[in-house]
Amino acid sequence: AAKFYLSRAAPREKDTIREAIQVAQEVSSALKSSGEVEEAFDAMLLVVGAKMTLNETDEALKVVVELKSSAPSAKCALQALRREVAVNLELGEVDKALEVARAGQAELEQKGDAEVVAGLWSVLADALHAKGEEAEATEARIKAAAN
Incomplete structure (x- = not known):
C-alpha cells in the first residue's frame, strides 16, 4: 500500500507521505x-524516494x-548506488x-553478474553526462549495452 501511494504522492501531501515512510520502515523491520x-531493502528504498519527494535530500542521502x-x-x-548518485x-x-x-x-564490478556490470556502466554514464563529459558518457553507455 505504501509503495502504491508513494508512487503517486504529491510533495504537498507531507503528513501522509511521512505516515507512508513510517509504514515502509515498519515493514522493512518486520521483513x-x-x-x-x-524485500526489507526494497522497503527502505521506498523511504529514500519518499524523502526525496519531501525534498529531504540530506536525510535521503544518509538512508541510502x-x-x-x-x-x-x-x-x-x-x-542503492543508483539512488545515491541520483541524490547527490x-x-x-x-x-x-x-x-x-x-x-x-570499482567495488561492485567483481561481485556482480553481467546485469550488475551493465547497470554499473549505466550509473557511471549518468554521472558523466551530468558532469558534461559526453565522450566518456557515450563510451560508458556502449559498455553498458555490451554487457
Whole structure:
C-alpha cells in the first residue's frame, strides 16, 4: 500500500507521505526480522524516494548510504548506488556523484553478474553526462549495452 501511494504522492501531501515512510520502515523491520532481507531493502528504498519527494535530500542521502553499506546482494548494492548518485545530483553535487559512481563501480564490478556490470556502466554514464563529459558518457553507455 505504501509503495502504491508513494508512487503517486504529491510533495504537498507531507503528513501522509511521512505516515507512508513510517509504514515502509515498519515493514522493512518486520521483513528483516523474518529473514526477507531483499524485500526489507526494497522497503527502505521506498523511504529514500519518499524523502526525496519531501525534498529531504540530506536525510535521503544518509538512508541510502547506510542501505548501500548493508546491501544483501550485488543487485541491491547497485540499486542503492543508483539512488545515491541520483541524490547527490539532486543536491547539485555533480563531482561527488561521479566519485560515488566510480567508487561503486570499482567495488561492485567483481561481485556482480553481467546485469550488475551493465547497470554499473549505466550509473557511471549518468554521472558523466551530468558532469558534461559526453565522450566518456557515450563510451560508458556502449559498455553498458555490451554487457
